[in-house]
Amino acid sequence: MTTPTLDDATRLDAEDPLARFRHEFVIPAHPLSASDPGPGSNGSNGGERTARQIYFVGNSLGLMSHRARRRVEAELDRWGRLGVAGHFTGETAWMPYHELLTDSMAAVVGCRPEEVVVMNSLTVNLHLLLISFYTPTSTRYKILIEDHAFPSDHFAVESQIRQRGFDPDTSLITVKPRPGAHILHPDDITDVIERHGDELALVMLPGVQYYTGQVLPMADITRAGHAVGARVGFDLAHAAGNVPLELHDWGVDFAAWCTYKYLNSGPGGPSGCFVHNRHVADAGLPKLTGWWGTNKQTRFHMENVFDAIPTVESWQLSNPSVLSMSALYGAMEVFDEAGGIGRLRFKSEQQIRFLDRLLDEVIGDRIENLTPREPEGRGCQSSLRVTNPDQDGQAAFDRLEASGVACDWRYPDVIRVAPVPLYNSFTDIYRFVEILDGILE
Ligand SMILES: Cc1ncc(COP(=O)(O)O)c(C=O)c1O
Incomplete structure (x- = not known):
């Protein structure tokens, strides 16, 4: 050659x-x-x-697309022309703006529309998901992450452990590459999951490791975690828009990712959030709530009774930044036109x-x-x-x-x-x- x-x-x-x-x-x-x-x-x-x-x-x-700029400018223009009426008027009304992104985002991570929502930023979403999926008991309280995880993930997990009254020294376990190796050996991940078995509450790993670019075997990890009774979530910051994902079919419990890397939403762009549909309507899951997660039809009745939207949208807290979402919307138009x-x-x-x-x-x-x-x-x-x-x-x-x-x-x-x-x-x-x-x- x-x-x-x-x-x-x-x-x-x-x-x-x-x-x-x-x-x-x-x-x-x-x-x-x-x-x-x-x-x-x-x-x-x-x-x-x-x-x-x-x-x-x-x-x-990711780079700025002309489409992203046009979408942002369009919403600035609508703001100028319509003021508050922009919330309810036109094809890009701000109230349901995030819904414009749902189908594209579901295709990126391989899930159903009710399982995905764009909201907040990545670390915020990891915290919201940890609130729901890290439910430690006196016997099952450990979280598995990778050694030298991305610092934000490490901090989020460590602080969640402390919030629940546990100690990271005994509750936070890690898996690392073998001596002399750079990447994680898949067997080592499943071994550590099996070893901690009944004590393992949660596995939270990256889909693509930020330092080495390694894709982790997400389906196998999910299977192994579930086999010991743990929940399994992924940080897909480096995976979304980079590699094909099948979150629904793999049975992953939850995931979050940023959109400013391979999905080109611009600096600090919003995050994607996935919850498997077997959980989305589970009223028993602990959840931090806000008015954007309550029934869309009755939201403005201003009742103080939370009526969860029966999709992952019930994890939404606030009305989102439409300018930021609009850049993502423009970027996703390009991504989808290229064939996804x-x-x-x-x-x-x-x-x-x-x-x-x-x-x-x-x-x-x-x-x-x-x-x-x-x-x-x-x-x-x-x-x-x-x-x-x-x-x-x-x-x-x-x-x-x-x-x-x-x-x-x-x-x-x-x-x-x-x-x-x-x-x-x-x-x-x-x-x-x-x-x-x-x-x-
Ligand atoms: C793997 C990973 N996790 C978490 C983050 C933190 O993202 P954010 O600042 O959007 O919360 C990043 C940011 O680059 C990341 O690469």
């Missing part, structure tokens, strides 16, 4: 049925400081005169193979890729570590950034790059490897 060339990348782009969606997005200029059009600009890509970044950081913040997660994943796997081949043949053992190799074990992110002890990984990252590659550095020593199929090209991947090759020379 010969090493892929720039011509190969160009040909793959020309054959790519999703290539046109790149033009739906505003790709930041490079170098940022010199070409940033600044406030008041229309944010367009400005033709091809300005060099664009190789934007490989959609695993952190199925078609995007098909291209993503092509891009992963293309990147892997180039890394193997051009970069070789100058970097180690911590991300699992097989497609079912990973999403679009690759977590790269510079192997030469005389070469500073962070300096290499800085040089990548200075060369126009937007990627990120995760302490202690990983450069994360995520070619996103909705807007990254094969040429982006080729150019990235070319730049990396030059930096590591």
Whole structure:
């Protein structure tokens, strides 16, 4: 097999049925400081005169789409024209605005419409779900998370344990990679679940691990957790919009995710929240409640009797930020028009193979890729570590950034790059490897 060339990348782009969606997005200029059009600009890509970044950081913040901007502007306009009447008027009335997102979001995570709602932000939703699904008793009180979980998840779980009067030292258990390994071994997860068996109240793990990009076997974990009588939930921050999910069929109890990564809702965009339909109408579950979770028909009767909406919407507390939701609505129009997660994943796997081949043949053992190799074990992110002890990984990252590659550095020593199929090209991947090759020379 010969090493892929720039011509190969160009040909793959020309054959790519999703290539046109790149033009739906505003790709930041490079170098940022010199070409940033600044406030008041229309944010367009400005033709091809300005060099664009190789934007490989959609695993952190997805790009702005023109559609998102238009949807936000439309709601600002309606606010100006209608004032409070905007709540009840027109196709995008604000009262039921979140319902515009339900079908798209259900397709992203593989569930039924009554099982998904967009609300709040990720950590807030994790707390709301922990209130409902972490119901410790004197004998069953432990929560399993991963060692070095994303700090927000760790803090949320730790604080919930304390709130219920338990001690994280005895109630919080973790699973970690084997010595010398970077990724979790699936058997170790099921072993620890079985070992803690009757004492295990809850398993809360990521769908895709943020540091290594590993996809965890969510169906197997759910089965193993349920087999010992525990509940199972996932943080899907790095999974939603990245890999196909089947939350309903896997029987997952609950999940939450942010939409500002692969779903392009913009900084601090709203979170998605899933509760399996066997739980959504369970009045016995503890729940923090607010007026947005009560019966929509009688909400404005202003009675102080909570009448739960018989869907996951009953977990809603407040009337949501419509401006933030509208950016997500615009972004999801693009995502859905591209064919949704199925078609995007098909291209993503092509891009992963293309990147892997180039890394193997051009970069070789100058970097180690911590991300699992097989497609079912990973999403679009690759977590790269510079192997030469005389070469500073962070300096290499800085040089990548200075060369126009937007990627990120995760302490202690990983450069994360995520070619996103909705807007990254094969040429982006080729150019990235070319730049990396030059930096590591
Ligand atoms: C895996 C994971 N969990 C939780 C969070 C926290 O998200 P938020 O600040 O939206 O609550 C993030 C943010 O990037 C994340 O990547």
